[in-house]
Amino acid sequence: MGKAKKVRWTIYEIVMIVLAIIFIFPAWIVLTNSFKPLGDILADTFGFPKGLFLDNFSYVLENMNYPRIFLNTVTICVCAIAITVVLSAMCAYRLSRWNNKISKVILGKNSRNFCPRQKDSSGSLPMHLY
Numbered sequence: 001m002g003k004a005k006k007v008r009w010t011i012y013e014i015v016m017i018v019l020a021i022i023f024i025f026p027a028w029i030v031l032t033n034s035f036k037p038l039g040d041i042l043a044d045t046f047g048f049p050k051g052l053f054l055d056n057f058s059y060v061l062e063n064m065n066y067p068r069i070f071l072n073t074v075t076i077c078v079c080a081i082a083i084t085v086v087l088s089a090m091c092a093y094r095l096s097r098w099n100n101k102i103s104k105v106i107l108g109k110n111s112r113n114f115c116p117r118q119k120d121s122s123g124s125l126p127m128h129l130y
Contacts, residue, residue, distance in 0.1 A: 029045065029046065032047075032048060032049060033045065034056055034057070035049040035052060035053050035054070035056070036049045036050075036053055036056075037053050037055070037056075040053075
């Protein structure tokens with residue numbers, strides 16, 4: 001591997017690590033603060049919990065009607081997925097029946113995503129993937 005490629009790869013890894021920290025940090029804060037009382041959260045948001053404080057979870061289950069909230073979330077997700085599947089199928093059917101350059105470009109680019117690139121024992125790609 002050349003020096004320029006090593007430098008590019010190192011920069012790529014550093015950027016990916018920084019992005020991973022940026023995306024994981026909020027979830028970590030929520031997780032650690034869920035085990036703290038309110039006073040500790042306000043005093044030290046980013047610190048570790050001093051003990052295992054589970055009253056926050058009992059408060060949520062007793063006062064927030066959590067089963068209803070969960071049912072609403074599941075209902076919205078199932079409806080959104082069903083609508084997405086139906087609309088995607090209808091769009092794909094229309095694009096497959098439409099004979100022009102735009103539909104061929106869209107279907108050609110999307111169909112490549114479904115075929116994994118596999119190499120045979122000689123290291124070349126099979127003919128059906130070209």
